[in-house]
Amino acid sequence: MLPFNTTGEAATFLGRNLTAAETFWFNYSARKSDYYLYCHNILFLFIIFTFVPLPFVFVEMMRSLGFGKYKIQPKVTTSLSEMFRCYKDVMRMFVLLVGPLQLASYPSIKMVGIRTGLPLPSKWEILAQLTVYFMVEDYTNYWIHRFLHGKWGYDKIHRVHNEYSAPIGFAAPYAHWLEVLILGIPTFLGPAIVPGHMITFWLWIALRQIEAIETHSGIVNLRAFKLITLVLEAFWPRFVNFLRVSDGVIVLECKCFPMHKPQFIVSVLKCRYDFPWTPTKYIPFYGGADYHDYHHYVGQQSQSNFASVFTYCDYIYGTDKGYRYHKKVLRKLKEESRIDGASNGGSYYAPTQDLKSE
Numbered sequence: 001m002l003p004f005n006t007t008g009e010a011a012t013f014l015g016r017n018l019t020a021a022e023t024f025w026f027n028y029s030a031r032k033s034d035y036y037l038y039c040h041n042i043l044f045l046f047i048i049f050t051f052v053p054l055p056f057v058f059v060e061m062m063r064s065l066g067f068g069k070y071k072i073q074p075k076v077t078t079s080l081s082e083m084f085r086c087y088k089d090v091m092r093m094f095v096l097l098v099g100p101l102q103l104a105s106y107p108s109i110k111m112v113g114i115r116t117g118l119p120l121p122s123k124w125e126i127l128a129q130l131t132v133y134f135m136v137e138d139y140t141n142y143w144i145h146r147f148l149h150g151k152w153g154y155d156k157i158h159r160v161h162n163e164y165s166a167p168i169g170f171a172a173p174y175a176h177w178l179e180v181l182i183l184g185i186p187t188f189l190g191p192a193i194v195p196g197h198m199i200t201f202w203l204w205i206a207l208r209q210i211e212a213i214e215t216h217s218g219i220v221n222l223r224a225f226k227l228i229t230l231v232l233e234a235f236w237p238r239f240v241n242f243l244r245v246s247d248g249v250i251v252l253e254c255k256c257f258p259m260h261k262p263q264f265i266v267s268v269l270k271c272r273y274d275f276p277w278t279p280t281k282y283i284p285f286y287g288g289a290d291y292h293d294y295h296h297y298v299g300q301q302s303q304s305n306f307a308s309v310f311t312y313c314d315y316i317y318g319t320d321k322g323y324r325y326h327k328k329v330l331r332k333l334k335e336e337s338r339i340d341g342a343s344n345g346g347s348y349y350a351p352t353q354d355l356k357s358e
């Protein structure tokens with residue numbers, strides 16, 4: 001709740017006019033309690049857990065239309081009912097643990113000093129704080145995750161999360177209740193060290209979960225352009241001839257109308273060809289789906305790829321050796337036998353030697 005009755009009072013306090021964003025924030029939050037604002041996270045998490053995995057479900061369902069080649073483990077199929085079961089389990093955990101935890105953890109947010117007032121943080125402040133949050137979470141998560149791969153930790157707790165040896169988007173938050181609880185610590189640690197505005201905190205919680213879902217999607221960097229092409233080709237094979245790139249702009253050409261006349265451009269979609277399905281692949285040291293998929297693939301014995309977001313911890317502590325060896329073997333095999341799959345980043349099912357961690 002803001003200590004001002006009008007935007008004029010807020011402007012006097014700030015010594016300047018409110019920006020458009022600040023006026024919007026004032027109108028939205030002035031009469032809402034900080035507790036109520038904090039609890040928005042429950043709604044955001046519900047929306048993210050429910051809707052963000054859906055494009056990946058679509059790709060899984062469209063395997064018969066050629067989408068299977070974008071799977072990291074193309075031979076592993078997950079049925080719709082299996083995905084729904086996973087979602088139901090996640091929702092049960094959400095209702096019984098994640099939601100109540102949000103409701104109860106408000107005092108800690110107050111204690112560390114997450115603010116809701118004016119002025120709003122600048123975009124650079126938000127960016128800098130989010131970077132710190134990701135770095136702190138990544139480092140702490142690495143060691144907790146590594147601990148969970150000990151015999152006791154794995155058998156009692158972490159086994160649940162690794163049930164999906166070929167993960168799907170819905171499986172990102174799928175874990176033992178104790179793991180959900182423990183991994184809340186790295187998530188909270190960054191904001192506790194560098195407390196920011198509630199908006200930054202919302203963004204952090206949302207981005208971290210979206211990142212986790214993308215990492216567990218089981219799908220390689222499928223470009224938005226390619227996805228549009230595949231959908232159009234799948235449903236309008238007679239209409240759409242192809243999408244092509246002209247000077248960085250996607251040009252949709254249709255089959256001639258009337259038939260047998262030269263093709264003509266019916267639409268120009270101002271999308272860059274380079275617009276990636278996963279913008280995260282441009283982030284330095286970002287692990288991504290292929291990186292974490294390997295961790296699930298190897299399973300219990302995995303002493304490789306513990307990091308949740310970046311790859312540097314695994315590199316520094318030598319726990320990416322198995323993965324790097326595996327990629328080296330795949331590259332060699334591709335060179336030697338020109339096995340199919342160069343476009344999908346490599347399947348774990350190539351006729352390889354032992355792929356387990358060193």
Ligand SMILES: [Zn+2]
Pocket residue numbers: 145149158162295
């Ligand atoms: Zn693990």
Ligand SMILES: [Zn+2]
Pocket residue numbers: 161167216292296
């Ligand atoms: Zn995982």
